[in-house]
Amino acid sequence: MVEAIKVEDLNYSYSDGTKALEDIGLTIYEGEKVVVVGPNGAGKTTFFLHLNGTIKNPQGDVRVFGKRISDMKIEDRIHQVGVVFQDPDDQLFMPTVFDDVAFGPINMGLDEEEVEKRVNKALSKVGLEGFEKKVSHNLSYGQKKRVALAAVLSMEPKVLVLDEPTANLDPKSRADFISLISDLNERDGITTIIAMHDVNALPTLADRVYVLNKRIVAEGSPRDIFSDWSLLKDNSLEAPDVFKLFKVLNCFGYSSDDLPLSFDEAVEVLTRTIEGTEGHIHLHIHEHTHKEISHVMDSYNHHRNGKK
Amino acid sequence: MEYPEIDAYSSMDSPIHRFDPRAKIVSFTFLIFSLVFVNDIRVAFSGLVFSFFILLVSRLPPGFALKRIRMVFFFLFPLLLVMPLTVEGREIANISGISVTLDGLIFASLIIMRALAAVTLALTMLATTRFDMTMKTLYALKIPGTLVQMLMFTYRYIFVITDEFSRMWESMECKGFSLKANYHGLSIFGNMLGMIIIKSYDRTRRVYESMVSKGYSGRPRTLVHLKMSAKDYVLSTCMVGIAIFVHAYQFI
Ligand SMILES: Nc1ncnc2c1ncn2[C@@H]1O[C@H](COP(=O)(O)OP(=O)(O)OP(=O)(O)O)[C@@H](O)[C@H]1O
Ligand SMILES: [Mg+2]
Numbered sequence: 001m002v003e004a005i006k007v008e009d010l011n012y013s014y015s016d017g018t019k020a021l022e023d024i025g026l027t028i029y030e031g032e033k034v035v036v037v038g039p040n041g042a043g044k045t046t047f048f049l050h051l052n053g054t055i056k057n058p059q060g061d062v063r064v065f066g067k068r069i070s071d072m073k074i075e076d077r078i079h080q081v082g083v084v085f086q087d088p089d090d091q092l093f094m095p096t097v098f099d100d101v102a103f104g105p106i107n108m109g110l111d112e113e114e115v116e117k118r119v120n121k122a123l124s125k126v127g128l129e130g131f132e133k134k135v136s137h138n139l140s141y142g143q144k145k146r147v148a149l150a151a152v153l154s155m156e157p158k159v160l161v162l163d164e165p166t167a168n169l170d171p172k173s174r175a176d177f178i179s180l181i182s183d184l185n186e187r188d189g190i191t192t193i194i195a196m197h198d199v200n201a202l203p204t205l206a207d208r209v210y211v212l213n214k215r216i217v218a219e220g221s222p223r224d225i226f227s228d229w230s231l232l233k234d235n236s237l238e239a240p241d242v243f244k245l246f247k248v249l250n251c252f253g254y255s256s257d258d259l260p261l262s263f264d265e266a267v268e269v270l271t272r273t274i275e276g277t278e279g280h281i282h283l284h285i286h287e288h289t290h291k292e293i294s295h296v297m298d299s300y301n302h303h304r305n306g307k308k
Numbered sequence: 309m310e311y312p313e314i315d316a317y318s319s320m321d322s323p324i325h326r327f328d329p330r331a332k333i334v335s336f337t338f339l340i341f342s343l344v345f346v347n348d349i350r351v352a353f354s355g356l357v358f359s360f361f362i363l364l365v366s367r368l369p370p371g372f373a374l375k376r377i378r379m380v381f382f383f384l385f386p387l388l389l390v391m392p393l394t395v396e397g398r399e400i401a402n403i404s405g406i407s408v409t410l411d412g413l414i415f416a417s418l419i420i421m422r423a424l425a426a427v428t429l430a431l432t433m434l435a436t437t438r439f440d441m442t443m444k445t446l447y448a449l450k451i452p453g454t455l456v457q458m459l460m461f462t463y464r465y466i467f468v469i470t471d472e473f474s475r476m477w478e479s480m481e482c483k484g485f486s487l488k489a490n491y492h493g494l495s496i497f498g499n500m501l502g503m504i505i506i507k508s509y510d511r512t513r514r515v516y517e518s519m520v521s522k523g524y525s526g527r528p529r530t531l532v533h534l535k536m537s538a539k540d541y542v543l544s545t546c547m548v549g550i551a552i553f554v555h556a557y558q559f560i
Binding site for chain 2: 074078082083085090091092096102104106107108112115133135137151
């Protein structure tokens with residue numbers, strides 16, 4: 001497997017002394033989709049600043065396809081990694097949508113025809129054909145987020161990094177955005193690295209999860225991570241609602257090997273188990289059921305009751 | 309949120325709207341400078357009439373244009389009262405020992421007419437072109453990149469900052485604040501302005517980061533497609549011709 005991003009012994013402190021990253025080490029392979037989770041202030045955004053050349057001389061080793069990022073030429077770097085940050089107003093700085101989406105390609109030194117082709121392609125990917133002439137301040141928040149993504153897609157990066165892509169979107173835009181990103185990964189083979197707090201959307205966007213809290217605290221499949229409730233508690237994280245519900249169903253005697261992480265998966269798993277047990281499932285309450293349930297509730301609702 | 313946009317009517321259709329932006333900016337600028345340096349009040353008056361004629365041709369809604377021109381007029385109006393009293397020359401009246409001069413009156417009218425003509429022309433020029441196009445045209449005309457970039461960012465972020473300001477204002481009003489001209493009110497208002505400045509500073513940093521991440525290295529580059537037609541050449545020749553004539557007619 002080709003290593004798309006490889007980070008070793010990375011440290012970072014802000015000028016006011018805040019230590020944001022400590023001994024970060026991780027490897028992300030080409031074509032993977034990886035989600036980075038962690039509480040507010042864990043350093044996710046700071047970590048991403050290392051991937052786009054904002055932090056010029058990282059204290060540690062950051063490699064993109066084997067090359068040190070600080071040694072790369074600007075044109076090379078933006079062709080490899082594109083980062084979409086959280087606030088679209090920070091990323092749309094040109095007068096019109098066209099200018100913003102064309103900004104990267106022009107800096108790459110492409111000729112006019114190619115620039116226009118890329119702008120059209122990127123805008124149609126995010127579903128905003130015909131928005132070229134619009135001025136950014138007249139767009140809705142969701143549209144601005146799409147343009148910000150298009151402005152990075154037009155550089156056709158091999159690795160796409162997104163900082164909280166689903167925050168503040170309405171349910172429809174959120175769903176559209178999630179399927180757009182997973183399409184980019186699955187169809188176009190773009191490696192995606194995403195930071196987010198939206199655990200219900202996480203399973204669709206992650207083959208693998210890193211838990212970051214200044215350091216890399218854990219790494220594993222979404223299921224591994226969500227099953228480890230003490231890890232979740234220590235890092236103020238949450239498990240998807242569906243997953244928690246099936247944990248409770250387990251206490252009622254429902255048994256399946258894989259606990260589903262998303263709604264779609266739940267429907268699939270339920271159908272499969274019910275078909276496998278001659279058309280019905282059996283749930284029951286025993287003496288110890290209540291104790292088990294309250295144990296599950298305590299473990300996974302640590303945010304609410306604040307119990308140790 | 310409603311923004312007071314200068315280019316709100318730029319998508320209308322008129323000969324001035326169709327005028328190629330490059331030719332438009334060059335010939336309007338030429339004409340504006342020429343009219344500002346006119347010394348004869350009759351010529352200045354003709355210039356003012358001519359600029360109103362251009363405004364009419366542009367079919368901009370009269371309310372939109374007059375509101376802005378009126379503002380300039382109110383700003384300059386005091387000159388009409390002050391200058392006849394201060395400029396020396398032929399006396400037309402004497403109010404309890406203070407002489408009112410004709411030359412002062414003429415001079416004040418001259419200044420006002422020149423200014424109104426310039427403002428009318430500038431307004432017509434800006435209002436008939438999409439503002440982003442105006443900026444790109446400046447870029448195409450080889451105006452220094454730093455200047456154009458400053459204009460671009462001002463244009464882009466003035467709206468973001470206005471929004472930020474009105475959000476803060478609303479949230480303060482929700483908490484019962486109302487601006488009164490006392491110490492408390494003013495100090496809160498001062499704090500708020502300070503916050504806006506700090507927020508803008510933080511934003512500048514993030515915008516710069518995002519520009520760098522897209523390969524920005526100090527040179528602004530955009531694509532501009534402009535094509536001049538015969539009609540553009542004719543129109544700009546006429547305007548530049550008029551601009552020269554108002555100064556040259558006395559030598560002919
Ligand atoms: N410009 C800065 N100057 C000083 N400290 C900063 C700066 N930016 C971030 N920090 C600090 O660095 C730490 C990591 O912040 P960062 O924004 O990377 O967290 P995050 O994981 O992205 O959080 P969130 O989930 O809230 O977006 C925080 O303690 C934060 O206060
Ligand atoms: Mg963040």
